[in-house]
Amino acid sequence: MNQLLRALPGWSVWLLGLMPLAWLVWLVFFGGLGVDPVKEIEHRLGKIGLWFLVGGLAISPLRRLGVNALRHRRAIGLLAFLYVALHFLAWLILDMGMLWGQAGRDLLRRPYLFLGILGLALMLPLALTSNDASIRRLGRAWRRLHWLTYPAVLLGVAHYLWQMRIVSTEGWLWLAAVLGLILLRFRPR
Template sequence: MDRLNGYARRVPTWVVYGLGLVPLALLVWGAVQNSLGVDPVKAIEHRLGELGLQFLLASLAVTPLRRVGLNLLRFRRALGLLAFAYVSLHLVAWVWLDMGLRWAEVVADLWKRPYVILGMVGFLALLPLALTSTNAAIRRLGPKSWGRLHRLAYVAILAGVLHLVLLSKVWTAEVLVYAGLAVVLLGVRLLPRRSAQGRVPA
């Protein structure tokens, strides 16, 4: 584990951003080459949403991994911002490519489709996290207030997984993996805190 931590310390943060944008470049290339299947718009939407969920799960995994000795804390901000970027692009793809900027239909979907509502909840939960991701924001808010605000990541991951579940309509292996990872990561982060609160003082 020490060796892995040593490797991680030598990796610049920009490498994480660069690698994180590779899937976007491949998606754009696929669109240009017309190799995204019979419904490229849906393929783009699904892939962007999937990437947003993957990076959000990765950012939430940083703390549990640190508890077992693997310190990737310096990459958590990059992973979180990549998650926000992909979720934002997922939203843009839906509004622009899928709905064609027909705002009346967009608003109607927000009212009648639960999975759209959950997707918007996830995006809105991530928005303040992205806006307060700088060191200046941490100093301005204070570490405790900043930490409380960033618990919105839990809301975002729950909304994202439920969005995927309702959109998929069936429990595929992909859905089960994402839901299982989300439950495990949230459980690892929250259960120790609950047990500590319930401990009887000596």
């Protein structure tokens, strides 16, 4: 497994990571999104973002089990940011039509949106500093900054759970996975 991960070129992670977006674009153009395509676009982008957030969290615990995907963590994190940002933009542009008053009323009516926006705001500095120049410039502070990953993921899961009227089994599994991965990350070696 490690040999396969080491041999996997960085561009292939990006290619694989962009496939769900390509599929979503395909569905948009060929009418595969059902009766409420805007809602479907929003939900799919958010769910894919959550997949990548959890995938990024899984890299350190998997390393303890002998599976080393550390080389691809940056790509996975940036893909997570991409999908979460697109999720937000789908809400702002497609759903709210860039009508700021309507967006403000929607925020007040659905407070879980604040959690998602705060999670995205925490991810922004992570995405902006996920490059070699920032790592060199920030030194040890870069690692401390990237601890924002944990509250960002927790906010994303809370946003996902709160938007459900009744939390499904899938929702509880997402929460259990995230809490489990965070606990594994902080467990002594």
